[in-house]
Amino acid sequence: MKYSGLINRCVRxxxxxxxxxxxxxxxxxxxxxxxxxxxxxGSTSVQPVMELIADSFRKHRPDQIIDVEGGGSSAxxxxxxxxxxxxxxxxxxxxxxxxxxxxxxxxxxxxxAIAVIVHPDNPVVKLDLxxxxxxxxxxxxxxxxxxxxDRPVHLIVREEGSGTRSAFxxxxxxxxxxxxxxxxxxxxxxxxxxxxxxxxxxxxxxxAIGFISLGAVTAQVKMLVIDGxxxxxxxxRNKKYRLTRPFLLVSKGEPTGxxxxxxxxxxxSDGAKIMHDEGLVSAGR
Amino acid sequence: xxxxxxxxxTVGALSAREERIRRLLLVMALSSVSILALIILxxxxxxxxxxxxxxxxxxxxxxxxxxxxxxxxxxxxxxxxLEVTLGALLIGVPLSLLVxxxxxxxxxxxxxAVMKPMIELLAAIPSVVFGFIGVTxxxxxxxxxxxxxxxxxxxxSIILGVMILPTIISITFEALRAVxxxxxxxxxxxxxxxxxxxxxxxxxxxxxGIVTAVILGMGRAMGETMAVIMVAGNAVVIPTSPLHxxxxxxxxxxxxxxxxxxxxQKALFATGVVLFVMIFLxxxxxxxxxxxx
Numbered sequence: 001m002k003y004s005g006l007i008n009r010c011v012r013x014x015x016x017x018x019x020x021x022x023x024x025x026x027x028x029x030x031x032x033x034x035x036x037x038x039x040x041x042g043s044t045s046v047q048p049v050m051e052l053i054a055d056s057f058r059k060h061r062p063d064q065i066i067d068v069e070g071g072g073s074s075a076x077x078x079x080x081x082x083x084x085x086x087x088x089x090x091x092x093x094x095x096x097x098x099x100x101x102x103x104x105x106x107x108x109x110x111x112x113a114i115a116v117i118v119h120p121d122n123p124v125v126k127l128d129l130x131x132x133x134x135x136x137x138x139x140x141x142x143x144x145x146x147x148x149x150d151r152p153v154h155l156i157v158r159e160e161g162s163g164t165r166s167a168f169x170x171x172x173x174x175x176x177x178x179x180x181x182x183x184x185x186x187x188x189x190x191x192x193x194x195x196x197x198x199x200x201x202x203x204x205x206x207x208a209i210g211f212i213s214l215g216a217v218t219a220q221v222k223m224l225v226i227d228g229x230x231x232x233x234x235x236x237r238n239k240k241y242r243l244t245r246p247f248l249l250v251s252k253g254e255p256t257g258x259x260x261x262x263x264x265x266x267x268x269s270d271g272a273k274i275m276h277d278e279g280l281v282s283a284g285r
Numbered sequence: 286x287x288x289x290x291x292x293x294x295t296v297g298a299l300s301a302r303e304e305r306i307r308r309l310l311l312v313m314a315l316s317s318v319s320i321l322a323l324i325i326l327x328x329x330x331x332x333x334x335x336x337x338x339x340x341x342x343x344x345x346x347x348x349x350x351x352x353x354x355x356x357x358x359x360x361x362x363x364x365x366x367l368e369v370t371l372g373a374l375l376i377g378v379p380l381s382l383l384v385x386x387x388x389x390x391x392x393x394x395x396x397x398a399v400m401k402p403m404i405e406l407l408a409a410i411p412s413v414v415f416g417f418i419g420v421t422x423x424x425x426x427x428x429x430x431x432x433x434x435x436x437x438x439x440x441x442s443i444i445l446g447v448m449i450l451p452t453i454i455s456i457t458f459e460a461l462r463a464v465x466x467x468x469x470x471x472x473x474x475x476x477x478x479x480x481x482x483x484x485x486x487x488x489x490x491x492x493x494g495i496v497t498a499v500i501l502g503m504g505r506a507m508g509e510t511m512a513v514i515m516v517a518g519n520a521v522v523i524p525t526s527p528l529h530x531x532x533x534x535x536x537x538x539x540x541x542x543x544x545x546x547x548x549x550q551k552a553l554f555a556t557g558v559v560l561f562v563m564i565f566l567x568x569x570x571x572x573x574x575x576x577x578x
Binding site (some may be wrong): 044070071072073074075078154159160161162163166184187188189190191192193200201204205207208 | 351352353420425434435436514518520521529530532539540541543544545549
């Protein structure tokens with residue numbers, strides 16, 4: 001009895017503390033963050049190549065501190081807008097609701113292709129955009145529907161917020177022509193939070209289909225021909241391959257000073273060479 | 286007289302020192318509490334406004350989660366969390382109880398001395414290792430024998446069922462050891478077999494300890510993130526079959542945190558708030574059940 005009273009009091013106390021803290025939580029102010037030097041932040045699709053270019057750039061300008069950070073396309077655009085970073089990296093075009101030309105300058109630095117990949121044992125070698133949309137929207141549930149064997153389709157997608165996913169949705173899930181309504185990705189699609197994750201799941205599952213950056217395609221998976229075009233440097237450069245996306249750098253207004261210098265370096269021959277080695281097509285001259 | 290004076294002085298000095306140490310320890314204890322307070326403050330400050338903005342019922346009972354398109358319903362994830370936790374308990378609890386009964390009531394001292402530390406070692410295996418075993422062994426096994434993609438509620442339940450074993454076994458074992466020997470002796474003297482004694486007398490007598498063990502195991506299953514992300518498939522659907530993929534609340538936060546910004550990020554904090562409340566209620570339940578002992 002003695003104990004039950006004590007515990008009862010403890011329980012009540014716990015509720016009180018919990019409720020009190022929860023209430024107090026809503027009223028606290030936020031805190032800001034400052035940064036110095038050239039900070040480039042954003043898309044983790046752009047980040048690896050940007051780090052390589054920054055390494056090379058540092059050799060020309062050892063006096064400058066160049067900081068390359070991830071965070072994703074949306075965060076990169078926000079960072080450029082708020083001034084947390086001078087340059088934001090984005091692996092997708094600016095959205096209509098994002099403050100575009102007026103405040104932000106977007107510079108296309110490269111083109112990347114999204115490769116649609118399947119298990120090497122899958123007999124399917126090519127798809128058109130309609131079929132691809134039908135597969136990822138869940139309309140086609142069997143590989144038979146797109147000319148394969150009578151096996152269920154296992155979809156693998158990236159998580160919400162990923163630049164690769166939003167680029168895929170933009171290019172594949174929206175029927176061609178403006179005004180077409182974007183179809184939702186099938187809810188039963190497996191979600192992986194990295195390119196490596198998508199590739200690993202796909203490697204173990206002969207019925208799976210997924211999408212990753214062209215530069216990340218390995219010999220362990222099979223890349224599909226889309227709309228009759230195989231993705232390679234040539235077809236990405238002349239945009240014959242349908243699933244290409246731009247890599248952008250965004251800045252608030254025109255980039256100036258060291259940011260300008262860095263952008264010019266990226267678009268120059270050194271930048272183009274590094275991008276080529278990474279499987280990207282430079283947008284520079 | 287002088288002797289008494291001296292000792293009184295020493296005692297006074299000593300007790301002042303004791304008092305200082307006592308205060309220091311109190312400050313230490315409070316610092317850990319204040320860390321908890323700060324975490325709660327931060328999570329609620331970031332998450333609560335988003336729940337109000339979406340609407341409590343739209344957030345908790347909404348079935349569509351497309352945070353980049355303005356849909357924030359986490360109902361499938363609440364169900365996913367509960368299903369995976371229930372599955373883990375269905376697999377883990379019977380196994381744990383039988384292992385604990387064996388260790389406590391039937392095992393020879395040598396067997397116990399070897400098995401007990403080994404089971405406790407199971408708790409020291411990092412969850413990513415469990416996840417890795419899940420992806421390379423359990424998922425292909427489920428895909429080949431039961432169908433589907435293999436990334437499923439079932440796979441996650443199996444992995445979590447194993448992960449909660451050490452928690453439940455250890456606490457149940459201690460609870461069984463705490464049952465007075467006279468209970469067993471009495472049952473045996475009345476002609477019960479050792480098995481009957483263990484199942485009908487010792488186990489019921491240790492009931493409240495076992496309930497605590499199960500609830501702690503449940504908390505562990507609910508909070509596990511890494512291993513679940515690797516095997517559950519993470520699709521935002523209400524799973525109606527053990528072979529369907531699912532996403533838990535913890536997975537949702539970990540999975541989308543990297544690229545989330547704005548409302549999306551706040552919605553992830555709000556997911557954390559819901560998880561927080563669920564775990565808190567669970568702890569409360571545990572407290573109440575122990576009280577009823």
